[in-house]
Amino acid sequence: MVRNTREEIEAALKDLCDGLSPFQKMDSFEDFVKMHTDVYDTFGDGSFDILLDILLFPPRLGRIDAEDFKYVLADALAAIGKRNTRYALDKIRTLIDIKRIRPVLINAIGGLGSKDGLPILEPLLQLDGLSENDLMELACAFGDIGGKKAIESLETMKRNFGDHSPDLLKAIENELERR
Secondary structure, three states: OOEOOHHHHHHHHHHHHOOOOOOOOOOOHHHHHHHHHHHHOOEOOOHHHHHHHHHHOOOOOOOOOHHHHHHHHHHHHHHHHOOOHHHHHHHHHHHOOOHHHHHHHHHHHHHHOOHHHHHHHHHHHHOOOOOHHHHHHHHHHHHHHOOHHHHHHHHHHHHHHOOOOHHHHHHHHHHHHHO
16 A cells, blocks of 8 residues: 555554554564554655645644654654655755754754755754754754764754753763764
8 A cells, every 4th residue: 555645644644653543562662663664665755745744734633742743754754755865855955944843854854864964954053042852853863864074063062052951961962972
């Protein structure tokens, strides 16, 4: 079954978030990842744009936690974006300035794991008024991408935002240690 419509993709994302979904509970993190990957593999070729549309115009979630839905959406964007990383990054670049969706896009860039995402992420460090969530997602994304430039960005974050909050400082230090 290939999911090609917004309704089909939206329903699949909701099912991944919903504790009462037809998906059985997983015994391990590997099972959890495989279940998500198996679902994303059913998304058709145009699904990246549909996922962005869902991000821009979110559905009613009912009993589903909004943060869980954003996590699954970012994960799906990264998974589908890996099919054509250049296309995914070009699309994300056009939307990254929209504050309410920025954390999900940052998370997706990190999930892509491509150094080509750094030119989108690095300028964000110069913006005034980044939210705690933006900064946490940036630290994780730089850590996920890795490499010399990402480490330099994490060191910049530590200097410029290390006193922002203890949780942020810990996240930055964790990502630096991971590298």
